[in-house]
Amino acid sequence: MTIKQIILNANDYDGQKISISGWIFSLRGNLNIKFLELNDGSTVANLQVVLKKENIDLEIVDKAREGASISITGLLKYTPDAKQSVELHAISFELLKNTDEDFPIQKKEISMEVLREIPHLRHRTRLIKAVMLIRSTLALEIHNFFAKNNFLYVSSPIITSNDGEGAGETFVVDDESKEHFFGKKATLGVTGQLHAEAYAIGMQKVYTFAPTFRAEKSHTKKHAAEFWMVEPEVAFYKLNDIILLADQMLKEVISKTLVVNKLEFDFLEKNYDSNLREKLNLFLNKKLSIIDYKQAIEELKKVKDTFEEKNIEFGLDLATEHEKYLAEKLFNGPVAVINYPKDFKAFYMYQNDDNKTVAAFDLLVPGIGELIGGSQRESRYDKLLNRINELSIPADDLKWYLDLRRFGDSGSAGFGLGFERLIMYVTGVDNIRDVIPFPRTPNNLKM
Amino acid sequence: MTIKQIILNANDYDGQKISISGWIFSLRGNLNIKFLELNDGSTVANLQVVLKKENIDLEIVDKAREGASISITGLLKYTPDAKQSVELHAISFELLKNTDEDFPIQKKEISMEVLREIPHLRHRTRLIKAVMLIRSTLALEIHNFFAKNNFLYVSSPIITSNDGEGAGETFVVDDESKEHFFGKKATLGVTGQLHAEAYAIGMQKVYTFAPTFRAEKSHTKKHAAEFWMVEPEVAFYKLNDIILLADQMLKEVISKTLVVNKLEFDFLEKNYDSNLREKLNLFLNKKLSIIDYKQAIEELKKVKDTFEEKNIEFGLDLATEHEKYLAEKLFNGPVAVINYPKDFKAFYMYQNDDNKTVAAFDLLVPGIGELIGGSQRESRYDKLLNRINELSIPADDLKWYLDLRRFGDSGSAGFGLGFERLIMYVTGVDNIRDVIPFPRTPNNLKM
Numbered sequence: 075m076t077i078k079q080i081i082l083n084a085n086d087y088d089g090q091k092i093s094i095s096g097w098i099f100s101l102r103g104n105l106n107i108k109f110l111e112l113n114d115g116s117t118v119a120n121l122q123v124v125l126k127k128e129n130i131d132l133e134i135v136d137k138a139r140e141g142a143s144i145s146i147t148g149l150l151k152y153t154p155d156a157k158q159s160v161e162l163h164a165i166s167f168e169l170l171k172n173t174d175e176d177f178p179i180q181k182k183e184i185s186m187e188v189l190r191e192i193p194h195l196r197h198r199t200r201l202i203k204a205v206m207l208i209r210s211t212l213a214l215e216i217h218n219f220f221a222k223n224n225f226l227y228v229s230s231p232i233i234t235s236n237d238g239e240g241a242g243e244t245f246v247v248d249d250e251s252k253e254h255f256f257g258k259k260a261t262l263g264v265t266g267q268l269h270a271e272a273y274a275i276g277m278q279k280v281y282t283f284a285p286t287f288r289a290e291k292s293h294t295k296k297h298a299a300e301f302w303m304v305e306p307e308v309a310f311y312k313l314n315d316i317i318l319l320a321d322q323m324l325k326e327v328i329s330k331t332l333v334v335n336k337l338e339f340d341f342l343e344k345n346y347d348s349n350l351r352e353k354l355n356l357f358l359n360k361k362l363s364i365i366d367y368k369q370a371i372e373e374l375k376k377v378k379d380t381f382e383e384k385n386i387e388f389g390l391d392l393a394t395e396h397e398k399y400l401a402e403k404l405f406n407g408p409v410a411v412i413n414y415p416k417d418f419k420a421f422y423m424y425q426n427d428d429n430k431t432v433a434a435f436d437l438l439v440p441g442i443g444e445l446i447g448g449s450q451r452e453s454r455y456d457k458l459l460n461r462i463n464e465l466s467i468p469a470d471d472l473k474w475y476l477d478l479r480r481f482g483d484s485g486s487a488g489f490g491l492g493f494e495r496l497i498m499y500v501t502g503v504d505n506i507r508d509v510i511p512f513p514r515t516p517n518n519l520k521m
Numbered sequence: 522m523t524i525k526q527i528i529l530n531a532n533d534y535d536g537q538k539i540s541i542s543g544w545i546f547s548l549r550g551n552l553n554i555k556f557l558e559l560n561d562g563s564t565v566a567n568l569q570v571v572l573k574k575e576n577i578d579l580e581i582v583d584k585a586r587e588g589a590s591i592s593i594t595g596l597l598k599y600t601p602d603a604k605q606s607v608e609l610h611a612i613s614f615e616l617l618k619n620t621d622e623d624f625p626i627q628k629k630e631i632s633m634e635v636l637r638e639i640p641h642l643r644h645r646t647r648l649i650k651a652v653m654l655i656r657s658t659l660a661l662e663i664h665n666f667f668a669k670n671n672f673l674y675v676s677s678p679i680i681t682s683n684d685g686e687g688a689g690e691t692f693v694v695d696d697e698s699k700e701h702f703f704g705k706k707a708t709l710g711v712t713g714q715l716h717a718e719a720y721a722i723g724m725q726k727v728y729t730f731a732p733t734f735r736a737e738k739s740h741t742k743k744h745a746a747e748f749w750m751v752e753p754e755v756a757f758y759k760l761n762d763i764i765l766l767a768d769q770m771l772k773e774v775i776s777k778t779l780v781v782n783k784l785e786f787d788f789l790e791k792n793y794d795s796n797l798r799e800k801l802n803l804f805l806n807k808k809l810s811i812i813d814y815k816q817a818i819e820e821l822k823k824v825k826d827t828f829e830e831k832n833i834e835f836g837l838d839l840a841t842e843h844e845k846y847l848a849e850k851l852f853n854g855p856v857a858v859i860n861y862p863k864d865f866k867a868f869y870m871y872q873n874d875d876n877k878t879v880a881a882f883d884l885l886v887p888g889i890g891e892l893i894g895g896s897q898r899e900s901r902y903d904k905l906l907n908r909i910n911e912l913s914i915p916a917d918d919l920k921w922y923l924d925l926r927r928f929g930d931s932g933s934a935g936f937g938l939g940f941e942r943l944i945m946y947v948t949g950v951d952n953i954r955d956v957i958p959f960p961r962t963p964n965n966l967k968m
Contacts, residue, residue: 076671095757097723097929115725115756116671143722143756143931170757170931171900177928194719194921195928206724210674217664224523224563227657231959232679232709232732233692233747235966245680245702247692247709249736255692255746256966262679262694269959269968272641275590276544277653278562284732285679289696299702300680309562309590310542310617453618474641474968481624481642482544484590484617512678512716519682519703521716521921 076116080150081337084160088152092162094121095145095170097198098138100181108135112146112162118204119337123148125164134169140180141173141198186508193512193520201346204338205509209497211334213283215327216304216493220281225306228273230266230282235259236471243289245299262287267488268422268475270307271451274486275478281306283493291516295505298494300514307488313424313433313450316487317410320437320446321362323491324408328500329358347502354500357439360407365400367414367431373404391418397436397443410435421461422475424450424485435489442499448489455479523563527597528784531607535599539609541568542592542617544645545585547628555582559593559609565651566784570595572611581616587627588620588645633955640959640967648793651785652956656944658781660730662774663751663940667728672753675720677713677729682706683918690736692746709734714935715869715922717754718898721933722925728753730940738963742952745941747961754935760871760880760897763934764857767884767893768809770938771855775947776805794949801947804886807854812847814861814878820851838865844883844890857882868908869922871897871932882936889946895936902926 077094080087096114103109106127111120123146125135138144148162178184179198189196196202220227233247235258244261248254266282273280282305290297306319332339332354343350365373367388374386374396383393392400392411401409413431416423423432434449452458459476462469469476497509507513512521524541527534543561550556553574558567570593572582585591595609625631626645636643643649667674680694682705691708695701713729720727733750753766779786779801790797812820814835821833821843830840839847839858848856860878863870870879881896899905906923909916916923944956954960959968 078671096725113723115673115723141929143929145757171929173929174927179928192921194716194925195723197720198723203723206673206675206720209676213674214664214668217661221661224525226562226653227660228653229656229732229749229958231747231961231968233734233961233966234959234968236968243696245694245696246699247694249690249692252693255736255738255963256961257964258966260966269641272968273644273653273958276560276562276642276645276650278543285676287680289702291702300678302676310592474639478641480621481626482588482590482618482620511676511720512681514678514680514703516702517704519680519705519707521678521681521683521719 077112077114077119077121078117078337080121081117081119081160084150084152085154087150090150091147091165092150093145093147094162095143098140098142098144100140101135101138105132108132110135112144113203115203117337118200118207118341121160121162122158123162123164125167130164130167135167137172138169139173139175139177141177143170144168145170186505190507190513191520197511200341201503202508204335204341205497205501205503206511207338208331208335208501209509211331212327212497212500213493215330215334216283216323218330219323219326220306223279225279225281226273226277228266228270228277228280228282230263230269230284230305232263232285233260234263235261236263236268245287245289264288265303265490266305267307267490270305270488271475271486272478274307274309274488275481275483278309279306280308293516295507296495298506298510298513298515301506301510302493304491304493305488307486309486310484311450311487312485313412313435313487316448316450316489317362317364317412317435317437320448320489320491321408321410324437324445324496325358328354331500342501350502353441353502356406357408362437363405363407363409365405365409365411367411370400370411374399389415389417392436394443397438398440401438401443402440406440408437408439410437416461419449421465421467422449422451422458424452425457425461437489439499442495445495445499446489446491448487450487451485453479453483453485524559524561524566524568525564525784527568528564528566528607531597531599532601534597537597538594538612539597540592540594541609542590545587545589545591547587548582548585552579555579557582559591560650562650564784565647565654565788568607568609569605570609570611572614577611577614582614584619585616586620586622586624588624590617591615592617633952637954637960638967644958647788648950649955651782651788652944652948652950653958654785655778655782655948656956658778659774659944659947660940662777662781663730663770665777666770666773667726667753670726672726672728673720673724675713675717675724675727675729677710677716677731677752679710679732680707681710682708683710683715692734692736711735712750712937713752714754714937717752717935718922718933719925721754721756721935722928722930725756726753727755740963742954743942745953745957745960745962748953748957749940751938751940752935754933756933757931758897758934759932760859760882760934763895763897763936764809764811764859764882764884767895767936767938768855768857771884771892771943772805775801778947789948797949800888800949803853804855809884810852810854810856812852812856812858814858817847817858821846836862836864839883841890844885845887848885848890849887853887855884855886857884863908866896868912868914869896869898869905871899872904872908884936886946889942892942892946893936893938895934897934898932900926900930900932
């Protein structure tokens with residue numbers, strides 16, 4: 075039995091004798107009675123334990139510090155009208171392992187910067203605990219969503235001789251001898267998409283969910299060198315189908331997580347962002363809007379004076395402030411911008427008949443901007459090869475990928491969701507370093 | 522609607538008009554009637570489509586080769602007593618994309634060696650398709666098992682400055698400039714365990730499920746440079762608890778997969794291993810046996826003449842033939858060997874009172890030998906530090922790990938399951954290269 079179960083169903087446990095192990099979150103009281111907040115990791119919420127002198131040796135309790143692991147047996151009392159609606163009245167108390175005095179996690183607030191120095195301990199604060207519980211649920215609900223919709227989970231490779239986007243900084247991998255373990259240059263994958271495409275032809279609906287890597291020396295709140303990506307790919311899908319899938323996946327995953335992690339959202343709303351659920355519900359309840367890139371540019375031009383970046387022309391990529399305007403002001407909800415100019419999109423995207431744009435989409439949400447990017451893929455061999463040549467990408471490396479188009483590939487579509495960006499959106503935490511257990515950024519590799 | 526759903530519930534669809542897209546597995550017939558086996562990736566089983574001259578232009582059908590993608594609408598007929606119990610009688614046929622003549626996947630058998638040269642296409646054979654469908658289910662059921670049992674899914678880092686086992690060949694990671702992107706030496710993780718242990722203290726029940734890496738130049742059927750590991754870690758668990766969890770997880774995951782992938786197991790039994798389900802059921806129905814390493818050595822000595830490796834003494838590790846003997850002959854079922862000599866086990870294992878052995882276990886199964894290895898962890902700071910020093914492991918690198926013992930760690934236990942080894946066991950496929958989509962081995966890095 076977990077503290078999460080006890081708190082959510084306190085009525086069922088009223089009067090029962092319960093044994094529970096966990097860690098002390100806080101301890102206060104006097105010589106006759108102590109109040110201990112116990113956490114067992116199942117939820118960010120703590121169970122209040124009442125320890126009285128007549129039942130428990132309070133001198134032993136007094137030795138226990140915050141963070142110590144303990145085991146308690148007691149009687150559960152459910153008093154729905156009291157300030158503490160659930161309490162465990164201790165019958166026995168065992169101090170399993172104390173913390174040394176220099177245990178850095180204390181009940182008082184510690185700055186996120188300091189916590190990033192101790193990624194092996196910071197999940198013992200309430201904020202990181204809540205975030206990691208939500209992270210875990212989001213991951214599971216993503217798997218569940220795809221399983222329910224008949225998707226195959228594909229392990230795209232991590233070490234690759236292939237460079238997904240044909241651009242971007244990659245990490246190089248070799249063994250200690252530097253003698254090319256694989257007989258050729260090997261890098262860490264920046265995407266699983268190309269490999270997922272191969273599997274979509276034949277398996278139809280597939281997705282990857284794996285770590286990906288960028289060796290970019292960027293120090294923003296949004297970028298990390300190692301992060302997890304969710305990349306579905308579906309044969310026979312066109313642009314509209316894949317946009318619909320993205321919207322459906324986000325809504326289902328988020329709404330289920332709101333239920334499973336009720337106590338964590340209670341905590342986040344109380345302490346960090348009182349509008350968190352309101353923001354998420356706005357997203358859940360609003361039908362996805364779709365706007366053509368060309369039309370979006372016209373709309374942005376109308377209000378160009380409100381932006382720092384006033385250079386708004388067909389052919390230019392949108393800045394985050396532009397994306398936010400579209401989602402927050404123009405549509406006040408999620409919006410998919412479609413049919414971007416091909417010049418700033420990847421080589422594999424389906425070329426529209428206008429010869430200028432590709433069948434790509436970015437899904438923008440209020441508060442964060444781009445959450446998902448995707449496209450219908452170019453399934454016409456000649457058009458794909460021409461684009462590869464135009465961009466001077468070595469076609470030899472992509473021969474296998476081109477060959478898919480010769481072997482029954484009538485088209486597919488897919489998208490990429492940066493998993494940590496989803497967690498940031500759902501929790502309201504604004505730095506990627508705080509939503510992944512052991513963040514990796516330039517000059518930062520702890521443990 | 523998928524072909525899997527149609528075949529498993531044919532009765533429900535009898536007489537219905539159905540549209541389905543997929544790829545041609547085989548095509549035969551004459552000028553008046555054609556029989557086409559259609560696969561849509563949802564299962565290894567194909568749906569038989571009947572195309573008659575009066576409804577369909579068979580000249581177009583004739584152009585389609587194996588592997589071509591097509592779309593068909595037809596009426597479903599369920600005839601439980603016929604040889605083909607389900608048939609789709611085509612009303613319309615569309616050839617979406619043909620295959621070029623050099624498409625290497627044909628109905629006739631191709632050797633596994635040849636298929637390994639084309640990992641982007643081999644899932645279009647029935648064997649690899651069946652294996653990958655089972656792989657996907659096993660992964661999902663592992664997530665489900667842990668979620669149901671209140672485990673937190675933790676993303677242990679891939680790039681690390683830490684070397685899990687304190688030994689073993691690792692891959693080195695750097696950016697193109699070789700100027701230490703992270704400001705220090707970085708490697709690809711060989712395990713997520715140490716990081717999972719940090720999270721278990723505070724979150725109690727956690728697991729990782731992520732790629733891990735070994736730069737070993739081994740060319741056996743069991744070893745790959747990149748493979749996925751499942752590593753649960755549970756605070757407050759002792760050796761017996763974690764053995765029970767391993768047994769319970771394996772049994773639940775395998776039994777659910779047998780149901781979900783019924784059609785794939787039908788296929789594997791018919792074509793590759795007629796005893797596959799019998800073997801798995803033996804495992805599922807048998808209670809796990811537990812034997813002390815010391816006692817196992819005595820048992821092995823009794824029959825030492827039957828082994829190639831006759832050197833059997835307390836203090837020596839067991840060879841695979843020894844492990845198989847224990848599981849197949851002595852117990853005729855799964856067996857956990859416990860309390861190994863500390864000399865060939867890792868530094869972090871709990872030191873038993875005899876000062877010779879550690880609270881470790883290997884779970885051996887018939888047909889494969891070791892499937893899982895795990896242990897209770899040494900939670901006593903001094904004992905752990907002494908062992909680290911005895912083995913000349915740089916203690917500075919492990920300061921953070923040692924510190925866990927000073928901060929409320931009253932002990933935990935965990936195990937590691939090589940995910941590909943589980944797939945090999947469940948499918949009966951004997952080479953790790955054939956159970957992971959894009960295998961990575963020395964001098965082999967395709968795509």
